[in-house]
Amino acid sequence: MNAELNTDGIERVNREFPYLNEGDVISVQRGPEPGGVGGVARTFGATLKGLRTTFARIVEGPVTIQYPEEKTPVFPRFRGRHKLHRFDHDGSGTGGLEKCVGCSLCAAACPSDCIRVVAAENDPANRVSAGERFAEVYEINLSRCIFCGYCEVACPFDAITMGHDYEMADYNRSDLIFTKEMLLAEPVERTPLRREGE
Amino acid sequence: MSQPIRNAVTLVVDGREVVAPEGTMVVDAAKMGDIEIPVFCYEPKLGDPVGACRMCLVEIEGIPKLQTACSTPVRDGMVVYTQTDQVKQAQNAVVEFLLVNHPLDCPVCDKGGECPLQDIAMGWGPGKSRMTDPKRHFQKPLELSPLVAIDRERCILCYRCVRFSQEVAEDEQLQLHERGDRSFVGTFDDRPYIAPFHGNIIELCPVGALTTYTYRFRARPWDIEQAGSVCTLCPSQCNVAFTVRDERVMRVLARDNHAVDDGWLCDKGRFGFQMFASEERITEPMMRGGGGELSPVSWEQAIEAAAAGLRRAGASAAALAGGGTGNEEGYLAQRIMREALGSPNIDCSPNSPDPALLAELARPELGAKVADLDYAGAILVLGTDPLHEMPILDLRIRKAARRGGARLLVATERPNALDGGAVVDPVRFAPGESAAFISALAGALGAPGYEDGGSYAKQAAEIAAALSSVPDPVIVWGERLWRDQGAARALHDLARALEMHQRIGTGLLEVPEGANTRGLREAGMLPAGGPGLGPVAAGRDAAAIRDGLAGGEVGALLLLGADPVREYPGGGAWKQALSSSFVVSFALTEDESTAHANVVFPAESHAEKEGTVTHPDGRIQRVRPNVPHPRDVRPTWWALTEISRALGNPLTFGTAEDVFAALCAEVPFYGETAYEEIGGQGLRWQERDPGESWVPGRGGGGPGAAAYGADSAATRPPSESGSGPAYAPTAATPGPRSESEEARGSGLALGSYRDLWASEVTRRNPSLRFLMPTQRLELAAKDAKELGLEDGDPVTVSAGGVSVEARVSVKERMRPGAAFLIEGTESDNGNVLATGSPQRISVEKRAEPESNGSGNGNGRVKIVETPMPAEGAV
Ligand code: SF4
Ligand code: SF4
Ligand code: SF4
Ligand code: SF4
């Protein structure tokens, strides 16, 4: 900078030519001047070019899904709202018992810390789960869940799996804390599954 | 045996040079070099290593076979490898072998997440098993005790629990039964394992074989927070860690502090947490209305009412503190009394120590610390049963006798849990005759002014010989000795005769009755001692407060955690005294004294309180808030400052620490201690500068100033004491004995003792309730025979027109002519008969009560209409 200090200490800039060498000056390339016949032609050309995609899609017909009357089918491994499971009635004596033993491993794995398990001891005469312990309280706070599926991976008994339901909007945050009963209940299957090859 | 001097040796572990003291095991030495060797069975707290699990194998240069690092002491120039292929192979093999029969039911196992077997299998195991055969199966879980479940499948046979039972608690109940893969831990004949320290095995077990019903399945390590505090249920003041989940205490673990508890807890401290969140807790202030019922009121109303009642009494008010009351609270209570009301009637125990002598005994050079026991040459247990009064001390004394080689001596009135280990026949003096025995002992030790003679001469000589044969004896004595005129004085003089004040590692250790009696005394909760034990104008002690209340000379009583009706001698008289007076009580739950209180404030538990307590050996320890106050409980120190304010004496304290700072300013030997300095392990004031140069508090300079303490400076050898003790030793005037000798023909001399479980804590914790004792009359076999009584017979015990019902318990090693009742039982409390001094009783056999009939005396104490004849009823 060409600057010099006056005797009064105020900096003054040499405004005549503030650049030192010619290399500092860059000349800018400009497009053709707008207007005129050429200008009109260029405008229409570009618009049509853009509309080509639009017209091409029009012939394919509409793809809008009329949600909520109509739903997007999901992949089989889509991670939606969790489900807790019971043993099947396969004659092994455990039929109907909860698979979850309340081990809290899912809670340990959960990155958003939204599972709360409080275990208790089974009463042999009135079993809840097949093991020594069962989950007395099992809650998932779905407003915090990021649907990562770690809980499903952590569970040693396949007691919890990710379901397909993704419609979980609610008016109240506390209604998004799903209890064991809600997670065990067979959900109204509202989400269509994507068919093979779809 | 004094503390051995250990040289440093140098060894090389995995190429790292490590310097460790001689005698250290390779495992510990490696740890000093930051190298971890996995262990299962090694636990130094349990004594010598056993080498049972083989997990710790390492290679040592020069030894062809692998060695167990836990039981190989270091040698100079030793070269150890922990990472070689051979070692890895051995580790893999041991883990695989342990898992051969291990059920691997981690998801349901309580230990999951904090399990050494999980950690070691992950860190040092082969990762997979070649095992395809079925594993062994046991029925699971079994009840090992009403509190502990055992899962035999999970046991890895490390022997830790068995060693605890055999060598630490010495209850010898746990055994390893059978051999090979059928081995299991159990008790003889499958009896429940009931012992006062058995909860420790849960913490010791390295797998989930031993779990407690109070914590089973309650939480996982990632659900909880761990926070430290100090247990204030007894004077041991063990360091504890609370496991907190959802703002509730779920379990209590030991927080190893070698200077206090050596890493053990008693079952009272371990399971006594259920009361914290109990429905039965008082959680808001209450006032007694016109109908005689306590009903909740606001804090403002309660403080106003309490202040009004105290103001009315003015200088005739009184205060009693006990239980887990902290130093800050005691300090504030005595300021309310002395400053706001001008009343000197303050006490913190049913025994009234002579303040000058108390200050003398508090001298740093006369006091022993808990850790001194470890290397004491001899330990005399005098007039106390540590098992009942300070449980952890019982374990420490056993350890000293077993591992430190201390010669154990016992001299008590009642059969003692430590009798079995005594090297000299335990001395049994008659109830109330401790002074005669101690004087004889002082005489035998050549304390000036004491005669070497009397009826205890022979036993005293034996004990004296054992005490003086070692350089560092420790005498553990019970606060109760203050009840017998002259006993504490003689004790002090004999300690000086033993030159305890001139040696280290030796001294006296008082076992107080209250959890924080020492702290309360030092904070000024004494009738004739202000903060720092300084002399003040003397007021009434506990017994005089009771009589004053009954007679109307004492107008109001402030109770801080104390329950005199239940815990003090003369319980019946206390009941009457309280029922006719204005009583303000700070209590955790409704007890026998709040039943007569006009205003009841909720007290804080040791999981909620911010404050300090002082261990019997002078260690100031911090009690810390771990969980929030339940409902409307507020800090007691705050409530006391508010009461003081309402009485026109505003105290400007913003925090508990401010109160402590004010306390320290008045207690010269505490110096300028701050909470931060006390830290997690506590701070013994004797070991700091102001404590070492012992100066008692200034006090108010009233009558009863410490005349004795003034002229017996620490430097003065006992032989120079010239005119001898200030007053005649009791050896010459064994008053009580002649009475009880006479009593032997006509009636038994009654003593009473505190049972570990006869307390409100037992009642308020559902898991402990089964331990609540019912009243029993302990008799010597000879006396029982003379009375025609057998073990278990129901009897009525009467004295002074009052009687309680009990069952006979014939005890060995009882002194004939003595009988004992338990203090503080739920019904038939021995304190109804006890007066603090021995008395004669008559015993009458009762008809066997019909089952659940009305005549079983359950929960009642009968006042007999016609006075019982003093003799003849036998
Ligand atoms: S899906 Fe992920 S975030 Fe949601 S509960 Fe399971 S572990 Fe937690
Ligand atoms: S869902 Fe599975 S991982 Fe979670 S507590 Fe139950 S058994 Fe354990
Ligand atoms: S029960 Fe536990 S502590 Fe006892 S031997 Fe078995 S594994 Fe060891
Ligand atoms: S010994 Fe005393 S301080 Fe220690 S845990 Fe037991 S009750 Fe608490």
Ligand code: FES
């Ligand atoms: S730890 Fe060394 S053998 Fe068990």
